[in-house]
Amino acid sequence: MTYQLAPWTAIAPMLVLVITAMVLYIVDSIYPEREHPQLLSGISVAGTVTAMAIAIWYLAAGTGQHGGEIVLFWDQLVVDGMALFFTVIFTAVASLVIVASYDYVRAQPHQGEYYSLLLLATTGMALMASANSLVMVFIALELASLPSYALVSYLKRNRGSVEAGLKYFLLGALSSTIFLYGISLVYVETGVLQLTAIAGTVGEIENVAILGFGVVLLILGFAFKTASVPFHFWAPEAYEGAPTPISAFISSASKAAGFVIAFRVLIEAFPYEVLLELGIDWVLMIQVIAVATMLLGNFAAAVQENVKRMLAYSSIGHAGYALIGLAALTNPGGTNDLVLAAAMMHLLVYGFMNTGAFLFVALGEHWGVGRTFEDYNGLATQAPIACVAVTVVLLSLAGLPVGGGFLSKYVLFMGAVSAGFWWLAAVGAVVSALSLFYYARLLKAIWIESPPSTRVVDEYPVGLYTAIVLAALLTVVLLPAFFAVAETAQIAAVDLFA
Amino acid sequence: MAAPMEAYLLLSAALFCVGLFGVLTRRNALMFLISVELMLNAANINLVAFSLYHGNLTGQTFALFVIALAAAEVAIGLGIIMVLNRQYDDVDVTRAATMRW
Amino acid sequence: MDAAFTYAPLIALFPLASFVIALAFGKYLPTRGALPGIVATGASLLVSVWVAAAVWQGHVHHEVLYTWIAGEDVVSLEFGILLDPLSALMLVVVSLISFLVHVFSLGYMNAEGETGLPRYYAELGLFSFSMLAFVYADNLLMAFIFFELVGVCSYLLIGFWFRDGAPASAQKKAFLVTRFGDYFFLIGVVGILATFGTTTFVGSEGFPQLAEAAIAGGETFWGIDASQWVTLLGLLVLGGVIGKSAQFPLHTWLPDAMEGPTTVSALIHAATMVAAGVYLVARMFGFYAVSPTALAIIAFVGAFTALFAATMGVVKDDIKQVLAYSTISQYGYMMLGLGVGGYVAAVFHLMNHAFFKALLFLGAGSVIVAMHHKQNMWEMGGLKEHLPVTYWTFLAGSLALAGIVPFSGFWSKDEVLFEALLLGAEAPIFIAAYAMALAAVFLTGFYTFRMVALTFHGEARTDDAATPHGVGWSIKFPLVVLGVLATVAGLINMKPVAVVADLDILYLETWLDAGFETTAYGTYTTLVTEVAGFSYADIGPLLPAIIALVLAVAGAALGYRTYAVAEPTEPVKRLGGAYDLVRANYYQDEFQVWLAEGFTARLARAADSFDQIVIDGTVNGISTVSLRAGSRVRRLQRGIVTNYAALMAASIVALLLLFAVYGGWF
């Protein structure tokens, strides 16, 4: 009765994304002289939405889940709940960013490249989610990173954009070499690169130090991608200087991509119980990183004057929350799947919230309101709908129950407590309260302060509005509909540990 | 086996450190990039050498991929350095420091 | 059940209705609410008399009327009605005086064209309601509730002329000082409820009975011996009494309360607010009767207050102030009477005082009307000629107050003194109380007749006094009624005559000895002698009566001689420092003001500073520290990419070292 698709169709989302990117190149080369913003963004969004729809369909249909993961290309790729779940995050964020970009880059040259780079980066991320060996991890990582470097410095006549691109690229290149060196050290000890194969041999290695060095370097590589301390330095500048939709994209999707490889590599290849015995307590290391990240991101965010930079630091802080998903793993793991699932849920909801927040800044830039909090004074009287939307996403980011961010953050804290790491949750709680303070600063500016007489808001960009409102709406809907996210994430997490 | 495996490890580590030293000390963006390439190759040494040691081709294959990716990376990097030069009339990486704190 | 008892709840409800009517419709009524008030209190009086008649026939009544809070498995809090000789007597007195005050108000308030009359009559109605309900309350909680309402009504009425500063201040003081007493009272109520599980006054389940049983059974409560515990509870309740009945040291509100309309003063002093305290002690006398310590404290508070207030009454210039201090002093006698076990004497004096003090205040009100609202006695003089009715009735009241035979005050005051002497003869310490009370008798006579002389005798010292304003029937009628009562009321319990002539004419004693056994005079006597261990000497009443009378007459004569002259002067001034001290009310007001402003307010300000600086400062400090930490952290981000690379390299080394050492990799 049921018709079974061929196994390779499991990577259909990736294929759709990469094909769309190609189509964009073709379309762009048909009309090399003229820009077609509607056409280009239309194609792009069609591609990402299709990919997302397929991923959601697979998730709903149970593809690759409940222990039935689909492995392809001699175990190099795997399609399971986790891969699909994160693919949904990447494609959803990409869709919102593309819709918003329609207004943002309409007046810019090289839009075809812009969109296709965006799609290729998305492809890379989707590939990261499916990567099942360190080779694929590295290749996918580079596929995601390289277009991102270019996208960040897309506004090549803008000093900020260039500076951001330079820093992002230089530190990214450095980090990827460190990451690669880590891989090579792991290979030195184990002689394999496929994740489950590493797990199979890691128990019998000769030199713990070399493996330990390798694991530490790998984790630092993840830290770069997720913008976690101590490899977070690029993030404030890259987010601040990049074209704002790209900031949204990198801080939401790219961060999630970093997490998905971290989850998969650490859990699949380096089983905690084995490595703990070897003396490589990587959970402890993640804990150190998580606490440092939460503290640094939030404390620095609290004292920013520039809204976008505040969001950048807050995005670092959120990486710290999500790291709880790894930091609160235990051996023996009674609630490991809950902990990991919590981080996945948070990354999903965070994708919408954070994208919404950055896109609001993009809207502000569009109107030329300026960069600081004061520049946003009284915007609610001029743009109430966008302001309601951003209020929703900001409050949700702060962990108040207007959206799914509330539940995801508290499920994370819950996970930490369930594992007995109440102090992790306590640190999270403290900085969460602090985050309320700085998000409320923007709310205060928007709602409470009175608007300056000089600012004129006379045009309402459709793309940006649509994207912001959609992001807010999804955030809100994910509060009552959180069960869908929670259950899917948990199934994926259980599979990963199985 | 001509040399002990530790030698390869030491070589690669040394190369890595040289690269890192370059990264930390050179302010020229191109030199920075070249130093990073050195570090990449440190990893490649490990991969290739231990591919032989472990008796499989995984490492060597991966090293080929890495070389290709390094090329792509340089391509992007050079692009960025070009716009940097255009904006700042210089390729000094420490000049581009308007965004901070 | 007697039919009268069925309607008894109405005694209080009639004035409640008049309150509602006056409040809601007073503006539209011809007399601005006086009429409903008169009708209501008149009706209350009739029903009270009817109830008293029923009680006279030997019936008593106790019934729970309303469950306030129903406890399912615990004590329910209920309201009930208790009609026995004591409450029936008091109901008549209160409703009578309330009625007369309403009538008097027609002449005193309405005729003067006051604004806010509906408010006045509404509050008067509420006042009567509260007091009447207090009187027939069957339990201490209900008593407390209406005791408080009485306090609020007096607050409202004292501040009737709120547009002036002084009444506003006086009303605050009155409520605050009595509230301080009520604080202890409330603890007492709660304590009695928690200890005995009931606050009912009568019956074998009444708390006085349970207390007696507990003492007899040698029980302990919260680790304290039952007798001490009962004493403690009794004293706590006494706190409320001291506040309301203006006993030392909580008497200071009462003279200030003279800022209210004189009618209100009459009501407060004679029948409601101030009477409530003493009535309460009488009501739960069975509880005090088992505690010698409590009784002794009551007696000494009373005796001291009697003397203390009398000294201050001597030097006042304002006619109402003199009356105010006389009130304090007279309630001191009642307390003394109760404290020495003279239950009948105290109740007797309570009743008599109600009549003559209402009379004196209303008389003073009449004088004030005549004097165009002047109250300083030194501006009066010679009013006798112009105000004959007022004069003669006022004189009757004064004679009663001074305690001159055969006016009512003589009989009751003498009985109080007699009881004190009897006890003092056996327990010498009480002689001190007796002596103080006796000294006060002289002073009472003196200041009373100083007042009469200055007001009515001599010659008019101002134009106002020379051409007084006439007064109408509504003023005269209450004066006459009360004048008669002040004169003859004492005849119902002429103890010296009864003992000497061996006649059975102690009607009040007989009256109070009837009713519920647990609240009968005989029971109280037994308790006082057997449980509290008081014993009384066997002395004839005649000589003490003569001593008291002589002192009273001497005081009165001296007062009259000194001031009933054409141009009276103030000889007391020659006392110098002592005069100043008394004149300043022994600086108690200053002390209390210091307590309120110098001490409490300063403490409050200190607390506020502490709160702002330390507690809130900590809160704000945490936020400041956090933000400062944030500023530090962001300095890490110096904007130079090489720096970042260096920091990253350093952190790699640090992490590697840390985990290598921690994990023991080498």
Next chain:
Amino acid sequence: MLIEAMLLVTLVGALVVFASPNRYAGRLAFAISLLPLGISLWLYHRFEAVGNIFLGGDPAFETRAIWIDLQPYAIEWWVGVDGISLPLLVLATILATLAIVSAWTPIDERESQFYGLILILETGLIGVFVALDFILWFVFWEVVLIPMYLLIGIWGGPRRKYAAIKFFVYTNVASLAMFIGFVAIVFGLGDAVATFGMPEITAALHDGQLGALAGLDAATLKLAAFLAIFAGFAVKVPMVPVHTWLPDAHVEAPSPVSVLLAGVLLKMGTYALLRFNFTMFDDVAQQLAVPIAILAVISVIYGAMLALAQSDLKRIVAYSSISSMGYVILGLVAYTTYGVGGATFQMISHGLISGLMFMVVGVIYNQTHTRMVGDMAGLADRMPVVVGVFVAGAFAYMGLPLMSGFAAEFMIFYGAFESTVVPSAPLVTAVAMFGIVIVAGYLLWAMQQSLFGPFRLETDEPLGRAPIQDIAPLFVLLALIILLGVDPDIFVTMIQDAADPVAALGGDT
């Protein structure tokens, strides 16, 4: 389903009001708020005793469904009421409606936003009192913060930004502490519970199913969790020394918002304390009876002393709220029928009385544009009706018999006095009761200064007649206060039904 209807009506109503023009927003919000009010009264009418739903009672008007299936725990949509929560529900709906009416005069800008936020606030308040699943309850608990922040921040006084953010962050920190404490208990219970249903967690705790977590043995875990939860709720109540957000919030908030803040929001804290600390963790609460009782007494006396030092009418009422809430804690820790019942009744009573006081101060402010005692005198001359209500409200606050405050305080005093849980209960109670003298002190002083004496007004506002929409809510509240004072059994019967099982935990029948 009726409970869901209330939540839905207020939430959807809020959206409708947001979209409505400013001119009609107030009337529209009033009309909408009548629906939940009607429903809550209907629930009151139909309510039959069910016992305490945390202690085995069957929730009235219950609905229960799985919301999020989070292995190994299910988060549920579970709502229902008992004799403790229903009166509070009624209180919340009444005060919301009255607050809306009382806002018609003072709120003259961005009305649709104002009333929309009020309705969202009402949603949260209703939710807090009906939710039985912890996570669901926590959602509502936190929802309340948002409209409150904006209401204070946008329509507040001169220092509104400071007050709003202080309220926002302070109470949020408290919630976080409480959350961590509570989930630690849930996980400590391990397999004993499969949901976040608070009644089930209570039952499991009472069964002694708590295990160790994070290296803490069961007893330490319980104590630590108790303290975290207690601290979290103490902020909301607020108790000394975590009270300083309250005066700022009250002073800056517009009066209708103060009405809800004092009237209902503070009751969330005491309600939660009753449900969590004193019902779930009754054993720890009894162990810690001495410090809790001392804190309660300090709150009473210290709060009243602070009120004594104020000269802003709203600040006076705000500090006295701290004092009144101290009584609630005292009643709760007593573990007697009258103590717990009285504490619950005090929540209702204080909600009405403080609501009335803030409202009447608001009406005075509408006319005079000042709240400083020193700026006015003799107002009774110009606004007799308002002043009459003020005086009545003040006496209600002082615990005048036959008004609800006395009934509540008397119940608490009685209950506390005979407590066997608090050592030296009579002494502790007697000290706490001194609050009734201080409260009289500052209210009488404030009234003497501002209402009586010769008329004087520093702001030189022309004193108009207060409009009927300002006056009517005052009389409604006053009538309710007197009604509940004369017949407390309107609520006390059902409260006792639910409070008795709690008292029984302390050994009292």
